[in-house]
Each structure stands twice: as structure tokens, then as C-alpha cells.
Amino acid sequence: xxxxxxxxxxxxxxxxxxxHSIVAAVxxxxxxxxxxxxxxxxIFGTPARRRAAARRPQPxxxxxxxxxxxxxxxxxxDAADAQRNQ
Numbered sequence: 001x002x003x004x005x006x007x008x009x010x011x012x013x014x015x016x017x018x019x020h021s022i023v024a025a026v027x028x029x030x031x032x033x034x035x036x037x038x039x040x041x042x043i044f045g046t047p048a049r050r051r052a053a054a055r056r057p058q059p060x061x062x063x064x065x066x067x068x069x070x071x072x073x074x075x076x077x078d079a080a081d082a083q084r085n086q
């Protein structure tokens with residue numbers, strides 16, 4: 001997949017070099033290169049994103065945060081707090 005992206009960028013850059021003005025070259029790179037390439041990589045990267053999402057652990061829906069309930073997390077005292085006179 002990446003070899004296609006690299007080859008397409010090469011073709012677009014060669015097209016941009018032959019343009020008559022800098023503005024036309026920048027627009028060629030944006031509209032012929034970056035935009036279609038971003039769409040291509042997003043569409044063809046979907047299966048990899050789905051596999052990565054399936055490998056991630058799903059959060060528990062019982063009101064726990066990192067294995068502790070929310071009440072336990074809120075009730076913890078932070079020893080690093082400044083004292084009243086500081």
C-alpha cells in the first residue's frame with residue numbers, strides 16, 4: 001500500500017514541477033496529491049484500524065476506573081497536597 005502512495009507522490013511532484021507558477025504547483029500538490037492520497041490511505045487503512053480496536057481492551061461498564069470504583073478513586077487522599085499554612 002505504501003509503495004502506491006510513494007509512487008503517486010512522485011508523479012504528483014513531477015506534475016507540480018512542470019507548472020508555470022508556484023501557486024499552480026502548490027494547488028496541484030494539494031488537490032492531486034495530498035487530498036486523494038489521504039482518502040486512499042484512510043480507506044485502505046480501515047481494516048488495520050479495526051484490528052487494532054479489537055485488540056484494545058474494552059472498558060468495563062460497571063463504573064470502575066482502572067479496576068477501582070469511582071468512589072474509591074474520589075475518596076483517595078493526596079499526600080502531595082500543600083498544608084493549610086503553605
